[in-house]
Amino acid sequence: MTEPALPTAEAAACAARFACLGDPTRVLLLHAVASGGPSTVGELAGRLGIGQSTCSHHLRRLAEGGHVLLSKEGTATRVATNTARRPDHVHALDLVLGLLPARLGAAEEPAGDVSVRAMEPGDWGAVRRIYGEGIATGNATFECEVPSREVLAAKWSPEHRWVAEVDRTVAGWAALTPVSTCDCYAGVAETSIYVGADARRRGVGTALLRHQIAAADAAQVWTLQCSLFPENLGSLALHRNAGFRTVGVRERIGMLRGRWRDTIILERRKPEPPSPATP
Structure with a gap:
């Protein structure tokens, strides 16, 4: 049956x-x-x-x-x-209605040799290489070429850039991008998580996202959000297991390689709401 x-x-x-x-x-x-x-x-x-x-x-x-x-x-x-x-x-x-995948695999627990640290200047080569490996899957981003170091450095929050290492080799990275320059959105950021092709299914993404969430909470970043392709089941499971919830589906939001693609919007809120004095 x-x-x-x-x-x-x-x-x-x-x-x-x-x-x-x-x-x-x-x-x-x-x-x-x-x-x-x-x-x-x-x-x-x-x-x-x-x-x-x-x-x-x-x-x-x-x-x-x-x-x-x-x-x-x-x-x-x-x-x-x-x-x-x-x-x-x-x-x-x-x-x-079939707009979301019905079955999600569980996100892997980090292996014992996975560690997370702040991104350093010498990591940019590995970070961009891993970004390219994500682009090659066709299910990670609308980008078709790896952005330059200068573009990424201007885009990402300097205090929220992380790399994961396995055997002292960069195996993945995570970064936060502010969603707006308006003060009222000071605590809202978009999260990006990429894992190298040779390091997948070792819990690298889980380690990165947990570290990123802890750092965001400590810095009073009260909302983390992300936009994922429905076909990216691994990343959907990773974020849902970390407490992200589905906000909605954007149908035919953009074209990638000649095909219209949908995205799923997820977000995670800091458990303790900001004080009234916080924008």
Whole structure:
């Protein structure tokens, strides 16, 4: 018997997540809250022309499914969309529609001889060579040629450039690129991880990403994001295992070697939110 492309357990989880939307009244309620902002149960019942007890019943089902949040405000119950769960719902729907790979391998634990240190001037040759090996796979980047050292040095944050070594040889690198020069995005950066062709499946990427995350957290970089091709299953597994979540899919976002390609946007938030004084 052929094994289904979407694992049965994953299919069951997706079905449970969307089961409560099988009633038109719940769909109308969720749309009313999402488009109109937080409301009370009484306001929603009046807007839809249904009884308040019926409205409460359907909202409880939506809350159980993780779609809305219910909170008491005096004698009234206030309803708001559960924005924290929205990426989970997007991820589940994209899995069902085949926009995301259904099966991901586990990221390898670093071998004992893998170490990570800050990138040094003498590493640029190895870094650019490994970049080229990633380009050659056709699933790492839209770049078709390795950028110059000058371009990369101007692009990457000087404090967040790392290399991994195996037997004192550079086996991979990681770097952060600020997403904007605006102060409000000072703690948001895009992560890049590349592993040399001869060093793959040794946990080099895992070691680099863990080190990068720890350094970013210490430096108050509160959001790390990346854009990956759906075909890059190894990098998808690596980032998801490190706490990245799917934000969305950008379909036909760019052309590579004569073919339109999709990308999956993932992000990781620092566990402790920035203080109010932080931009």
